[in-house]
Amino acid sequence: MIKNSPLEWPEPIVRVQSLSKICIDSIPKRFIKPLSDRASIITSSDYDANVPIIDLGDLNGDPDTIASTLGQISEACHEWGFFQVVNHGVNHDLMDMARETWRKFFHLPMEVKEQYANSPNTYEGYGSRLGIKKGAILDWSDYYYLHYLPLSLKDYNKWPHVPPSCREVIDEYGRELMKLCRKLMKVLSINLGLEEENLQKAFGGEDIGACLRVNFYPKCPKPDLTLGLSSHSDPGGMTLLLPDEQVAGLQVRKNNNWITVKPAPHAFIVNIGDQIQVLSNAIYKSVEHRVIVNSSKERVSLAFFYNPKSDIPIEPAKELVKPDRPALYTAMTFDEYRLFIRMKGPCGKSHMESLKSPT
Ligand SMILES: O=C(O)CCC(=O)C(=O)O
Numbered sequence: 001m002i003k004n005s006p007l008e009w010p011e012p013i014v015r016v017q018s019l020s021k022i023c024i025d026s027i028p029k030r031f032i033k034p035l036s037d038r039a040s041i042i043t044s045s046d047y048d049a050n051v052p053i054i055d056l057g058d059l060n061g062d063p064d065t066i067a068s069t070l071g072q073i074s075e076a077c078h079e080w081g082f083f084q085v086v087n088h089g090v091n092h093d094l095m096d097m098a099r100e101t102w103r104k105f106f107h108l109p110m111e112v113k114e115q116y117a118n119s120p121n122t123y124e125g126y127g128s129r130l131g132i133k134k135g136a137i138l139d140w141s142d143y144y145y146l147h148y149l150p151l152s153l154k155d156y157n158k159w160p161h162v163p164p165s166c167r168e169v170i171d172e173y174g175r176e177l178m179k180l181c182r183k184l185m186k187v188l189s190i191n192l193g194l195e196e197e198n199l200q201k202a203f204g205g206e207d208i209g210a211c212l213r214v215n216f217y218p219k220c221p222k223p224d225l226t227l228g229l230s231s232h233s234d235p236g237g238m239t240l241l242l243p244d245e246q247v248a249g250l251q252v253r254k255n256n257n258w259i260t261v262k263p264a265p266h267a268f269i270v271n272i273g274d275q276i277q278v279l280s281n282a283i284y285k286s287v288e289h290r291v292i293v294n295s296s297k298e299r300v301s302l303a304f305f306y307n308p309k310s311d312i313p314i315e316p317a318k319e320l321v322k323p324d325r326p327a328l329y330t331a332m333t334f335d336e337y338r339l340f341i342r343m344k345g346p347c348g349k350s351h352m353e354s355l356k357s358p359t
Contacts, residue, residue: 007121010134016142018110020218020298030138031226038224039251039258039292051252052076053264057087059187074191077272081287082252084267089183090176092266095242097165098173103300104163105144106216116160118145120342124158131345139346140226140293141217148174149210150309170212174304177240178210181306184238184270192280194319202279202317203237204309209334211307217249217291217299228291228299232346234273235338236307241269247299253288260292274337274352275308278329281316288348310335329355 019028054076058069076083105113118125120132123145129138144160147153148170160166182200189198200208217228228249243250243263250269251258261269277286293299308314313331321327332355341351 007119009120009129010132013117013128015110015113015128016138016140017106017216017218020220023221025221027140027220027222027226031140032222033137033226033230037227037230039227039290049254049259050262051080051082051084051259051269053084053086053267055087056085056089056183059183070187070191073187077188077191077284080252080254081285082261082269082271082289084261084264084269085180085184086264086267088180088268090180090268094169094173094176095266098169098302099242099244099300101163101166101169102144102214102216102302105160105166105214106142106300108162112162116144116158123342124155129345130342131347132343133345136345139229140220141215141228141291143216144214145211146170147209147211148304149178149208153209173302174210174212177304178306180240180268181210181238181304185306188238188272188276188280188284192283192317192320194317198317198319199237199276199279202308202314203275204312207309209236209305209307209310211305213303213305215291215299215301215303217293217301219295219298220293221295223293223295226293228293230346231288231290231348233277233286233288233349233352234271234303234305235275235341235351236273236305236334237275238273238306239271240304240306241271242302242304243269244299244301247294247297249291249293249299250301251290251292253290258290273305273307274355275314275334277352278314278332278355279317279320281320281325282328283320286349286352290346308334310338327357330357 054072058065113126116125118127128142185199186196189196245263248260250261272284272286274286311333315331316327
């Protein structure tokens, strides 16, 4: 448990999935976002834009192909903070199985899911809100959150035991995604002009953290009034998102527009988190994103968070601090940072401000 974290939610928890079944043509006031936060109408030029799709198989090609792939990733990190990867080495059947296993979990009877109800001290388990502010406007989603690493936090008792294959599937999925994250960490280090193991070492070497949040966005009778997940940047290092290929929903902020991501078949959506923004001294930025919901289709997504070891200070890499670019952030452990986020819930990038160096 994190020191000083609250043990209980400030109000009784209402499962959005249950609400979705009884709300026919309206939604409770608690879910209605202020006008400025609602999803605006998409213009046709926004519609055409998409997060870049990068073929990671090309990292095994000849030197020119490798250089061109590194260049595409570098550009995507600078321009978007997001990119999609295909030919990433993770088995497609495993990806489908992971998503569909979790879909089955969310369709289990409520009393089964309630056995895993979470609390804000660790967030592990079945949840329906982020943040503990009493009276906060809530998001139209339920989720399941679990730790994959470090082993000291991995607790099978807090993972679902149904559907029967769930634990094995999560384990295998986690193992494969760890390999992909290690590969991407090298790519980011090289692209930042650092030694290839630099970012991994700064994260704590082998001793890093990884967790999974599975998001379930039920159908919503008034999608224009609410959001599935409010705007936020990811607090950790890097995120690999397995989206629902059939249902778009993720929107990424770009030049003050919200771009709806069109998922490529069997791609992962990769994004830079706050800890890489700090380590890169803001050469790379964690970018705000949010999720919209719709009235005719539910949506499932799996967000795998690759994080630094939680008790080591994270600060700008010394190679990236220069007289004309002083360290922009003061050191903070991920535990300290995460506590702050867990209390507040999703709130754009305001938490990054807390890390800004006073100089
Ligand atoms: O569902 C999605 O597409 C995005 C989920 C997300 O941003 C998150 O879990 O942090």
